[in-house]
Amino acid sequence: MTQTQAQTESPESEPLGYDVVVLGAGPVGENVADRTRAAGLSTAIVESELVGGECSYWACMPSKAMLRPVLARADARRLPGLSASVQGPLDAGAVLARRNEYTSQWKDDGQVQWLESVGVDLHRGVGRLTGPRTVTVTAPDGTRRVLTARHAVAVCTGSRALLPGLPGLDEVAPWTSREATSAQAVPGRLIVVGGGVVAAEMATAWQGLGSRVTLLVRGKSLLARMEPFAGELVAEALTEAGADLRTGTSVTSVTRENGVVVVVTDTGERIEADEILFATGRAPRTDDIGLETVGLEPGSWLTVNDSLQVTGQDWLYAVGDVNKRALLTHQGKYQARIAGAAIAARAAGAPVAGRAWGAHAATADHDAVPQVVFTDPEAASVGLSLAEAEEAGHRVRAVDVDLASVAGAGLYGEGYTGRARMVVDLESETLRGVTFVGPGVGELLHSATVAVAAQVPVARLWHAVPSYPTISEVWLRLLEVYRDA
Known part of the structure; x- marks a missing residue:
């Protein structure tokens, strides 16, 4: 069936039967559909917005396109012979135009063509469960089409920004992550509320593009889920770049007066800005997908097993953000590969x-989740922090190295600031977690991810020789500190 046919069916049309129906055509849904289709299962995918989802249009891709020039300029300013050439402001218009190209101008033609090329039927509209193995799609013109699934329905609807319950917030028209990554002009003044990844990255991007950023963090530090030094180093750099960072600060009210955003904090201070971004958490997009028709709570996070089956439903899968295991695009795509393989195996009657670590178990969700925060400096981690490992009852030891002491760091210029930590399990002598903070460390992370996921013994890591002079040599320094202590 073509896309046009899928959009124009009448309410009286007979139900369409598929092996698999996927709700949500973001990267996670696309990967589930790709894996099941590759296994020979007929697959339909339902999307009410743009094919490609949050990551392609309002998260990963646009945010990194905005951040890259900011980080490249910061790197260049550390290099003698180049620094004098990059002291002026960025061309914000050019940066945002390039960002727009990265989002394909918020058009999904290319993504739709890809679905067609792999033989997945696209149904445009709002998809809702209307019973076991049944999805009803309401198209933009109001017509409905019932889809049935012989083997599985996969909920891949993702998450949305969670706004605080402040009175009158709707009238303020606050930014969420969507507006922050799609705005077409630089606000003169921007308040960012939050201390997590979105807050840190968007504060970095908009400060770098010329906005005067005030960052209000309710907790004691930025990036609280990472090792403490990660948030400390990022906070220092943001402050040095000109951002006004205030920790231990809560917003008690926000209004818009004559176009100006006015925030009052818990200390009674009044702060004004042109725009305000709330980066204060995520909520599952499950409130209007018919969960109640199969005995589940609308608006809830969906609990799954390691093959991504929803608890108590052998035909229903929840993949990506909706299961709250790891709200990261790459982790959702990993889950999608696992779920697709599990659906295909069950459909074929195979074991x-x-x-753990099997073909149908998303074990990395528990032990080896990687993440890069694209700030200056970058912060990258995989696995457990020291505090998490100790809380889980592991007997561990943290090994720290100043990244500036590594020969390769000098190639990044003067004033390199960074730190590395590996958390060693003293029983197995394998790594529970690794964290890097510093310019360029994002590209170090996969080596750490392999070491953690594969449970490589420390003794074997001695034989993984880092090239000289690169910052990868930090591995040798970490192993030396562990050996010599």
Whole structure:
């Protein structure tokens, strides 16, 4: 069936039967559909917005396109012979134009063509469960089409920004992550509320593009889920770049007066800005997908097993943000590969390998989740922090190295600031977690991810020789500190 046919069916049309129906055509849904289709299962995907989802249009891609010039300029300013050439402001218009190209001008033609090329039927509209293995799609013109799934329905609807319950907030027209990554002009003054990844990255991007950023963090530090030094180093750099960072600060009210945003904090201070971004958490997009028709709570996060089956439903899968295991695009795509393989195996009557690190178990969600925060400096981590490992009852030891002491760091210029930590399990002598903070460390992270996911013994890591002079040599320094202590 073509896309046009899928959009124009009448309410009287007979139900369409598929092996698999996927709700949500973001990267996660696309990967589930790709894996099940590759296994020979007929697959339909339902999307009410743009094919490609949050990551392509309002998150990963536009935010990194905005951040890259900011970080490149910061790197260049550390290099003698180049620094004098990059002291002026960025061309914000050019940066935002390039960002727009990265989002394909918020058009999904290319993504739709890809779905067609792999043989997945696209149904435009709002998809809702209307019973077991049944999805009803309401198209933009109001017509409905019932889709049935012989084997599985996969909920891949993602998450949305969670706004605080402040009175009158709707009238303020606050930014969420969507507006922050799609705005077409630089606000003169921007208040960012939050201390997590979105807050830190968007504060970095808009400060770099010329906005005067005030960052209000309710907690004691930025990036509280990472090692403490990560948030400390990022906070220092943001402050040095000109941002006004205030920790231990809560917003008690926000209004818009004559176009100006006015915030009052818990200390009674009044702060004014042109725009305000709330980066204060995420909520699942499950409030209007018919969960109640199959005995589940609308608006809830969906609990799953390691093959991504929803608890108590052998035909229903929840993949990506909706299961709250790891709200990261790459982790959702990993889950999608696992779920697709599990759906295909069950459809074929084959055994499902549910054991840890098996083909049908998303074990990395528990032990080896990687993440890069694209600030200046970058912060990258995988696995458990020291505090998390100790809280989980592991007998561990943290090994720290100043990244500036590594020969390769000098190639990044003067004043390199960074730190590395590996958390070693003293029983197995494998790594529970690794964190890097510093310019360029994002590209170091996959080596750490392999070491953590594969449970490589420290003794074997001695034989993984880092090239000289690169910042990868930090691995040798970490191992030396562990050995010599």
